[in-house]
Amino acid sequence: MSKAIHDKKSQIEWLTNRMNLLLKVLESIEPEEADVEDIDKLLQMVDDIQDKINQFRPDW
Numbered sequence: 182m183s184k185a186i187h188d189k190k191s192q193i194e195w196l197t198n199r200m201n202l203l204l205k206v207l208e209s210i211e212p213e214e215a216d217v218e219d220i221d222k223l224l225q226m227v228d229d230i231q232d233k234i235n236q237f238r239p240d241w
Contacts, residue, residue: 187240188240189240192240199229206223
């Protein structure tokens with residue numbers, strides 16, 4: 182389990198890394214071959230990022 186992230190710099194780095202990962206996953210999907218599972222995975226990634234933003238919000 183990872184340790185809590187409380188300082189803004191680390192929070193921004195975490196968010197930046199996750200957004201970059203999301204972008205890489207999105208770019209790797211072939212539109213003609215994408216299925217519902219691929220879209221569900223992307224949505225889960227977005228939901229996870231939103232959850233983390235909500236967790237970070239009180240620290241700002």
